[in-house]
Amino acid sequence: MSRRQDSTRPRVAVVGAGSWGTTFGKVLADGGAHVTMWARRPELAGEIQEGKRNSEYLPGINLPRDMHATHHLSEALEGAEQVYLSIPSQAVRQNLKAVRPLIAKTDAPIVSLMKGVERRTGLRMSQVIEQELGCDPARIAVASGPNLALEIAREQPTAAVIASISQETAEAVARRARNTYFRTFVNTDVIGTEFGGVLKNLIAVAIGIVDGVGYGENTKASIITRGLVEMTDFAVAFGAHPETLQGLAGLGDLIATCQSPLSRNNTAGRLLGQGYRFDDVVKQMNQTAEGLASVAPILQLAREVGVQMPIVEQVKMVLDGTMNPRDIAPHLTTDDDTPQGERTQNGQAGGGGALWRSIQRALDQFRNGGRGAAGDRP
Ligand SMILES: NC(=O)C1=CN([C@@H]2O[C@H](COP(=O)(O)OP(=O)(O)OC[C@H]3O[C@@H](n4cnc5c(N)ncnc54)[C@H](O)[C@@H]3O)[C@@H](O)[C@H]2O)C=CC1
Ligand SMILES: O=C(CO)COP(=O)(O)O
The missing domain is CATH 1.10.1040.10 (N-(1-d-carboxylethyl)-l-norvaline Dehydrogenase; domain 2)
Incomplete structure (x- = not known):
């Protein structure tokens, strides 16, 4: 790939160069994006940039030649059309404080690749992103699905889902984050x-x-x-x-x-x-x-x-x-001793919780003339 061709590729940034961040960077690069990874440790950034390897997290995987890495956050984020975040959930808030001023002038979608909640607040990652970046929630997307990093890094066929409250954002991210071995579906159910x-x-x-x-x-x-x-x-x-x-x-x-x-x-x-x-x-x-x-x-x-x-x-x-x-x-x-209905423990979709369960039980007893237990419900 010549320098000129490389510069015409859409630029994306991936913050976090562990197993999933690096794998997702490869997915994006193999899908045609110019990817710059941010790694906290300079030696890891160096290995990805120079050796096209991440031997600690993805042993045996050759990374695309045009995948780049730096330990300077500002370099990684510069000109990024989309920003992907892949660091442990407990460290996201503190890292976003550093990200915020660097993307203040863009409206690039921010994509969470993380699967945790913040221990202190119980907040989902998209909520932490919204709080810390102070951005429109329609700019935020999340990626999820059966995505064991090493299998995807080995290019085994996989599907994922991109969710955003904005269909447009979900589709823009899904179009960028796909290639021959990684297919993305969309929905608007972020929660x-x-x-x-x-x-x-x-x-x-x-x-x-x-x-x-x-x-x-x-x-x-x-x-x-x-x-x-x-x-x-x-x-x-x-x-x-x-x-x-x-x-x-x-x-x-x-x-x-x-x-x-x-x-x-x-x-x-x-x-x-x-x-x-x-x-x-x-x-x-x-x-x-x-x-x-x-x-x-x-x-x-x-x-x-x-x-x-x-x-x-x-x-x-x-x-x-x-x-x-x-x-x-x-x-x-x-x-x-009361056998539970199988369908849910908490009653109907919508979450009536324990209250709904007691009501169901009372109704079942009423139907059975005050005798017996609740059976399986459809
Ligand atoms: N590995 C997988 O197969 C998948 C992981 N995920 C999710 O991706 C997120 C990241 O996980 P992995 O990449 O797997 O973890 P990992 O443990 O492989 O890598 C974590 C990365 O974050 C860095 N890091 C640790 N503490 C940090 C801090 N305070 N500030 C900045 N960077 C820090 C580490 O140096 C490392 O590069 C998690 O939420 C995980 O649930 C989602 C799908 C698949
Ligand atoms: O989220 C994952 C697969 O989809 C990775 O699971 P672990 O974090 O348990 O490795």
Whole structure:
């Protein structure tokens, strides 16, 4: 590629050069963009820029020749038509403070690639971006889906979804972030798309735990299925469309993350299930496992809207060391004797929560002449 051809390519910036940021940079470059990565560490920026490698995060992967990297944020952001963010969720706010003045004169879409919530505030990443950049939410997009970085870096065919409250923004980002091995769909359900990515991490930790204990496929399938119910109840209570949780950002990502040993959340869970203590697991993980920091704020949010999340509750107990990993199950050990309807634990889409559940139970009892329990509901 000549310098002239390179300069006619649309410029994009990727902030964060870990496994996902670098992989996404490759996706964008292979899709025709002029990509500049920002890496916090100069030596990593140097390796990507000079060697076209990121040996720490993507061993064995050759990066495109025209993918660039710098550890100067201003250089990375200069002239960017779109800005992608891929750093651990707990570090996003502080990094955005540095980004803000550098993009003040542009209206470039800002795209979150992250799958966590901020521990202190419980906010989704698009909300943190909106707060810190003070920008129109229609400029913000999020990318999610079954996207294990190393598989995509190996160019294995994958689909993802780009969500923005602005269809136009979602489409502009989806057009840029696609190539022969990476296809992007769009939706306008930012809440469902973001929460799907956050919540599947928590279920993947649970799957890792039971895997580490040595339980088999029945346990895992039960947790995945009931986990999807928890994810849906929670997200819908916050305004998500239930269909989003059936899509790439929900079920799709849940399957990928729960099945793959590449998943860091799954790996962290497995170590816990094998008997390692939480502190030791954190020490052993040299990449980001977002689920570990998201458990507490998600449970706090769930309590605020009256949504029950028995699997996530148990993950927290295992993390806290108050539950033996062997006892984790797709239900609460404190379940009462009344069999639950299968469809959701919290009632209808829309999130009536515990209140709705009691009403359902009372109605069922009334229909049964005051006898018996609620059966499976469609
Ligand atoms: N790796 C994957 O397969 C996927 C990851 N994600 C999400 O992408 C986000 C980033 O994860 P990964 O790239 O996988 O993590 P990673 O652990 O591979 O890389 C994180 C990067 O952020 C940098 N970093 C750490 N602390 C920082 C700070 N305070 N300020 C600036 N940079 C800092 C690290 O040096 C590293 O370059 C997470 O929210 C994750 O859930 C989403 C889809 C796939
Ligand atoms: O989000 C992911 C796959 O879609 C990556 O999952 P982990 O963060 O658990 O590796």
